[in-house]
Amino acid sequence: MFSDTSRRLLATCKRRLDRTLTPHLSLRCTHVRGHGGAKAAVAFAHDMARARHFVARFDIRSYYERIDHRVLLAQLAQMGIDQPTRRIVRDYLSLPDTSATGTGMVAGGAISPLLGAVYLTPLDRAMEQLERGRRVGYRRFMDDYVIFAPTRHALRAAIRVMYRVLEQLKLHVHPHKRFIGKTTRGFDFLGYHIHPARRLRPAAQSLTRLLTRSRRLHEHGATQQRLRRYVMRWYCWLHQGLGARVSCGGGFTRIWVYVLKHLTITGYHLHPQ
Numbered sequence: 001m002f003s004d005t006s007r008r009l010l011a012t013c014k015r016r017l018d019r020t021l022t023p024h025l026s027l028r029c030t031h032v033r034g035h036g037g038a039k040a041a042v043a044f045a046h047d048m049a050r051a052r053h054f055v056a057r058f059d060i061r062s063y064y065e066r067i068d069h070r071v072l073l074a075q076l077a078q079m080g081i082d083q084p085t086r087r088i089v090r091d092y093l094s095l096p097d098t099s100a101t102g103t104g105m106v107a108g109g110a111i112s113p114l115l116g117a118v119y120l121t122p123l124d125r126a127m128e129q130l131e132r133g134r135r136v137g138y139r140r141f142m143d144d145y146v147i148f149a150p151t152r153h154a155l156r157a158a159i160r161v162m163y164r165v166l167e168q169l170k171l172h173v174h175p176h177k178r179f180i181g182k183t184t185r186g187f188d189f190l191g192y193h194i195h196p197a198r199r200l201r202p203a204a205q206s207l208t209r210l211l212t213r214s215r216r217l218h219e220h221g222a223t224q225q226r227l228r229r230y231v232m233r234w235y236c237w238l239h240q241g242l243g244a245r246v247s248c249g250g251g252f253t254r255i256w257v258y259v260l261k262h263l264t265i266t267g268y269h270l271h272p273q
Contacts, residue, residue, distance in 0.1 A: 010110045026124035039241030041139040048137040049183040049196040052148035054155040059177035060143035199247040
């Protein structure tokens with residue numbers, strides 16, 4: 001999609017955006033470089049599940065597709081981004097907008113994660129204000145976020161604030177990717193299943209993706225060693241950055257047997273030569 005010249009221009013634009021926007025971005029938005037990443041958000045959620053009784057987990061519906069260009073460009077102006085850089089961003093935003101709707105953004109572009117962090121900053125700030133009163137706990141990774149509260153009433157109040165902010169940003173939560181209730185029921189967040197009385201475990205969706213990718217590799221003729229290396233990388237991802245928080249029952253062998261069993265693969269060994 002991008003020529004070499006465009007890539008160099010975007011790289012320069014990204015450096016300018018990084019330098020100017022970093023002071024304005026909330027530490028609660030963990031996908032921003034230096035804010036801890038997904039694993040920091042998961043660790044926070046695991047701790048808060050033990051400290052708070054109620055949780056709400058949301059995902060924005062079609063987040064990149066629904067970003068309003070005028071709203072985002074106005075946010076950038078308020079954060080001190082100069083006009084030449086905003087023009088580059090405006091052109092960048094217009095790439096997928098072939099119908100001139102004024103909405104949408106390239107999902108895999110160089111500056112998309114940073115712009116995605118900016119757009120939901122009003123939500124981050126609103127939740128920060130509630131956090132100062134020690135009523136809620138909040139973390140966000142791109143458009144996936146959790147809100148914790150000590151009481152059902154406090155959680156409902158936080159959710160009302162959230163909906164007001166999302167309405168201003170012209171966004172909607174995904175109806176099938178949310179959880180509201182007691183933490184003791186357990187909930188999924190960023191690929192993990194979180195329960196206050198247990199160690200972290202892979203979410204059902206994570207296991208499904210593991211099997212889907214493993215099946216695809218097997219059907220395309222991957223050797224046992226190659227398939228096993230992929231499963232090992234997945235296993236390392238599961239534990240990376242979280243250490244003893246993640247359940248180790250059965251270790252890697254348990255995951256490897258799980259894959260072989262569900263793919264009905266025969267003739268493979270647990271420990272290939």
